[in-house]
Amino acid sequence: MNGSVLPKIPIGEWASLLVQFITAHFSGFFGAIADGIGWFVDVLVTFFNLITPFAFILIFVVIAFRRRGWGVALFTLFGLVLIYDLGYWEHALQTFALILTSVVLSVVIGLPLGILAGISKTFRRIITPILDVMQTMPSFVYLIPAVFLFHTGMPPGVIATIIFAMPPTTRMTSLGIQKVPRDLIEASEAFGSTTAQKLFKVQIPLARPTIMAGINQSIMLALSMVVVASLVGAPGLGADVYMAVTALRTDVGVEAGLSIVILAIIFDRISRRAKDISK
Amino acid sequence: MSKLEVRQVSKIYGKNPDRCLRLLDQGLTKQEIQKKTGMTVGVGSANFSVESGEIFVIMGLSGSGKSTLVRMLNRLIKPTSGQIFMDGKEVTAMNKRDLRQLRRSGISMVFQHFALSPHRTVRDNAAYGLEIQGVPKKERTERAKKALATVGLKAYESSLPSELSGGMQQRVGLARALASDTDILLMDEAFSALDPLIRKEMQDQLLDLQDEMQKTIIFITHDLDEALRIGDRIALMRDGRIVQLGTPEEILIHPANDYVAHFVEDVNLSKVITAGRIMSRPDAMQVGRGPRVALELMNDSGISSIFVVDRGKKFLGVVDAERAAEAAKKGQSCRNIVREVETVSEDTVLNDLFEQISKASLPLPVVDERGRLVGMVRRASVIHALAGIAAPRDTEVKS
Structure with a gap:
């Protein structure tokens, strides 16, 4: 493969050595993370099953109505009933739990990083290329070390989803904080705010619409990862699509795919408030 | 003792401020120093003192350093050299904590573009300074309401800033500054963004308020008429230096140099000179x-x-x-x-x-x-x- 005079730089070997090293020495640590994630997703799925499909649908219709009004509420009602009717309810819940876990963790990790990047130029310079790599590296690639470190099933799926879905939250948070008008920051300082007061009373509240747009993007990216995550054994609608592709089952493919689209539209609509969009 | 004293205060932007300061001492102008060293003189050895209860106007065109100068008074900008005293305490020597305390209870500020938080109601904007100080909610709401009543905005306390006109927004800015009940009020081009009629109204209101409150006000403006109308004394700045300091009449009648003379030549003397x-x-x-x-x-x-x-x-x-x-x-x-x-x-x-x-x-x-x-x-x-x-x-x- 390498016919040039340059000796091949063994980046690939380094990477696998690194993963081997980590697996050998930190498997306990990553195992614990995997268990934690697996447990959390299980709890979510159990809880969703417990409250019955009727209550689940009702809760989402109410949320949709309160955040976006009648149109979205109706869509949510018919969409979720359709998923139930098609027989994908259980898998949709698993997918929902996967998305929710990934997005929550993306926000928990990505938001503070974004705030830091918004405030510190140095940190922004360091993290920007890392975010670029996270977003542009084909998402399948994450799956390989993820399997080594987190085995198969839900946990590696969640981890790969987080890596792919987190960057927009971080980026948009950073952008939102940078965009806060200078005179407002100055006013906040002129009245004697501490750095924390400035952050929590001025910068974050003003960056909120931008941050929410970032989280919305993270949710959408997480949804786009469900099929990829199923490659390492993550259950849910993604697994149905994967099975449909390998078995060439058009019917299952369309039904499961449609269910994913319905979930995506509902999440997109209810994760953005009307008042944030109009701005 | 003066309320506020500014001694030899300079602000230099550049890599070798000491050299720049020496050149300033030699009397070189902003342009000469820029050409020679590439450094920018924001403010060059400003000296003045402001008495308690005075409206002191710093006036100059854009780029004259007036905004930089006023920001050094509460150290939003740190002076390169020189000393600033407030009530005899050296502001330029304060640590972060003392400085925060000073900004909370000693000096408040009103901004050109109002700088109100769009997500807070008028009342919460007015209460911002108090909130920062940790004043209990009930008390700060009370004091914010009082400040809003002072500026004639009692009926709008629950509105958002975006629902108010420019003049009203700036009254909120003024109420926010008044709510902290500081002795010194810095007003950075506070009325410049308003249209002329509203501006005049605001000037009158400020003068009325000042009659009651007797604050020490440092007012920045590029508008000579405004300076003459409200200033007890005026410092006229050009290229980072104060070229003349005096009462409005002194400046009009005895301009210190051609620049000032040119500046004031169109002024209607009859509205300034007193019996x-x-x-x-x-x-x-x-x-x-x-x-x-x-x-x-x-x-x-x-x-x-x-x-x-x-x-x-x-x-x-x-x-x-x-x-x-x-x-x-x-x-x-x-x-x-x-x-x-x-x-x-x-x-x-x-x-x-x-x-x-x-x-x-x-x-x-x-x-x-x-x-x-x-x-x-x-x-x-x-x-x-x-x-x-x-x-x-x-x-x-x-x-």
Whole structure:
């Protein structure tokens, strides 16, 4: 493969050595993370099953109505009933739990990083290329070390989803904080705010619409990862699509795919408030 | 002790500020230093002090360093060199904590573009400074409401800033600054973003408020009319330096250099120069002295009427030569023949006494707030003043 005079730089070997090293020495640590994630997703799925499909649908219709009004509420009602009717309810819940876990963790990790990047130029310079790599590296690639470190099933799926879905939250948070008008920051300082007061009373509240747009993007990216995550054994609608592709089952493919689209539209609509969009 | 004292304060932007400061000491201009070193002089050795209760205006065109200078007073910008004292405490030597305390309770600020938080109600914006200080919610809401009432926005406390007009938004900015109840108020081009009519209204309101509150106000503006209207004293800046510092009249009548002269040449002097400024020593007589003395005094001065005052120098009116002669014959006292005339006060501007002086056959008597005669304004001095010629010193009266 390498016919040039340059000796091949063994980046690939380094990477696998690194993963081997980590697996050998930190498997306990990553195992614990995997268990934690697996447990959390299980709890979510159990809880969703417990409250019955009727209550689940009702809760989402109410949320949709309160955040976006009648149109979205109706869509949510018919969409979720359709998923139930098609027989994908259980898998949709698993997918929902996967998305929710990934997005929550993306926000928990990505938001503070974004705030830091918004405030510190140095940190922004360091993290920007890392975010670029996270977003542009084909998402399948994450799956390989993820399997080594987190085995198969839900946990590696969640981890790969987080890596792919987190960057927009971080980026948009950073952008939102940078965009806060200078005179407002100055006013906040002129009245004697501490750095924390400035952050929590001025910068974050003003960056909120931008941050929410970032989280919305993270949710959408997480949804786009469900099929990829199923490659390492993550259950849910993604697994149905994967099975449909390998078995060439058009019917299952369309039904499961449609269910994913319905979930995506509902999440997109209810994760953005009307008042944030109009701005 | 002055409320605020600024000594040799400079702000240099560049890599070798010490060199730049030396060049400044040698008297090089901003442009020369820029050309020679590539460094920018924000403010070059500013010196002034502001007294308690004064409205001190810093005025200059954009790029003159006035915004930089005002931001150094509460150290939003750190001076490169020099000292700033507030109530004798050195602001320039304060650590972060003291500085925060100073900004919370000593100096508050009003901004050109209002700088209100769009997500907070008018009331919560006004309460911001108090919130930062940890004042309990109930008390800070109370104080914010009071401040809003002071600026006439009581009815809008639950609105969002975006629902208010520019002038109203700036009143919120002012209320926010007032709510902290600081002695010093920095106003950075506070009215510049407002349209002219609203601006004038705000200036009047500020002057009214100042009558009650007696804050120490540092007001930044690029508008000469505004500076003249509200300033007790004005520091005129150009290229980072204060080129002249004085009362509005001093600046208009004795411009320090061609730049200032050019700057002020279009100003309507009649709206700035006061009667007190151009009045001369009054020829007056105590009323107890008889009509004969009055006639003698008039004769000596070659005039046909004379001002009369009582023992306490209180102005009574005018005695004319004709009636004095009559009274002298009849043996009456001067008290019976005093004719009342209109008076003006020391701070009446010329514009407001044109009508009186055009009708009066005599100079206008100038009285102080207790009614005592302190001077008189002749028609000639008015014309002199408007022509931009200072009245000769020997005719000036100061008690």
